[in-house]
Amino acid sequence: MEIQAADLARWWHLASFGQAVIDEQGMILQVNRTLGDWLGAPMRRLIDQPASELFTPEARMLYLGLLAYRVAEHGEAGEVHLTLRVKEGEPMPVLCSARLILHRGASLTLLSMLTIARKDRLERELLEARQATQRALAEKSAALAELESLHDTLSAQRAALEQTNQRLGQEALSDVLTGLPNRRRFDQALEAALAGPSATFSVAMLDIDHFKPVNDHHGHAAGDRVLQRLGELLSSQLRGDDLAARIGGEEFGLLMPAASLEAATCALERLRQAVEARPLEELAITLSIGVTQYRAGDTRETLMQRADDALYAAKRAGRNRIVSD
Numbered sequence: 001m002e003i004q005a006a007d008l009a010r011w012w013h014l015a016s017f018g019q020a021v022i023d024e025q026g027m028i029l030q031v032n033r034t035l036g037d038w039l040g041a042p043m044r045r046l047i048d049q050p051a052s053e054l055f056t057p058e059a060r061m062l063y064l065g066l067l068a069y070r071v072a073e074h075g076e077a078g079e080v081h082l083t084l085r086v087k088e089g090e091p092m093p094v095l096c097s098a099r100l101i102l103h104r105g106a107s108l109t110l111l112s113m114l115t116i117a118r119k120d121r122l123e124r125e126l127l128e129a130r131q132a133t134q135r136a137l138a139e140k141s142a143a144l145a146e147l148e149s150l151h152d153t154l155s156a157q158r159a160a161l162e163q164t165n166q167r168l169g170q171e172a173l174s175d176v177l178t179g180l181p182n183r184r185r186f187d188q189a190l191e192a193a194l195a196g197p198s199a200t201f202s203v204a205m206l207d208i209d210h211f212k213p214v215n216d217h218h219g220h221a222a223g224d225r226v227l228q229r230l231g232e233l234l235s236s237q238l239r240g241d242d243l244a245a246r247i248g249g250e251e252f253g254l255l256m257p258a259a260s261l262e263a264a265t266c267a268l269e270r271l272r273q274a275v276e277a278r279p280l281e282e283l284a285i286t287l288s289i290g291v292t293q294y295r296a297g298d299t300r301e302t303l304m305q306r307a308d309d310a311l312y313a314a315k316r317a318g319r320n321r322i323v324s325d
């Protein structure tokens, strides 16, 4: 098949490239229809216009500074990303190549443009996706930081709560005035001793003699201080595993693990003598003490009852003494 020059001239307009021929002054000599269609302008309106006017102001700099410059220097330039100005439409991104053509003594430039709207859109979408990912990552780390700070606050609150619980627990088992274990703690310790493996332990009840006159003559506050001093004395005089508790009023209970009745009586006698020998708050104080040892079948009640009975026997017998049962 023979192809005529006229055919080629027609096909120049049908090319999927936008094409323009530019003279040495940078003015458009000819454009193909494809380019005219893209720009929404009749071909004749484009002719004799500066080629740089085809592009958006930003792309114009690139066209003149890079593409036109390279063509002038090297005779050709390839794949420069430019943007066409479209009449009443969105600017159109194109990939532009150009080459110098010598024509009848003149140096013309053949400009070919390939639309890259799809590539451009994909790149924009990719950029947007990347920015969205970065935003999501930033939000995630902010959320994580917030979570960590919440976790810290929660841990601190939990620790404070545990401390409060511990304090409350201790307070619930302590006597406020003397700081000694209270009746409830004493009962718990007694139950534990009864449930424990050792069949040898002793329990004592201890009461200040004639305490009422102390209060009556020296005041309730002085009475309180005597109780506090006695509490300190009990703590310092007794063995490490002995438990001294304030049972109520001026009455104290002692649990002496692993102590036979004889050993317990001996220790209590030393305590009685120590109290008798050392005035508390400059007041001479004596103690009456009832002591008993665990017997098979004992319960907390039977043990306490025997110790109590022994205490009252000591009172009846003239006070300032120990009665053992």
Ligand SMILES: Nc1nc2c(ncn2[C@@H]2O[C@H](COP(=O)(O)OP(=O)(O)OP(=O)(O)O)[C@@H](O)[C@H]2O)c(=O)[nH]1
Residues within 6 Å of the ligand: 177, 207, 208, 209, 210, 211, 212, 213, 215, 219, 220, 221, 222, 223, 224, 227, 248, 249, 250, 315, 319
């Ligand atoms: N200051 C003070 N006094 C208390 C406290 N608890 C009880 N008492 C006092 O202890 C005294 C106990 O008196 P009584 O039960 O008559 O016994 P007592 O005077 O010690 O006489 P005997 O026990 O028979 O030797 C009362 O005056 C109570 O008010 C307290 O926490 N502080």
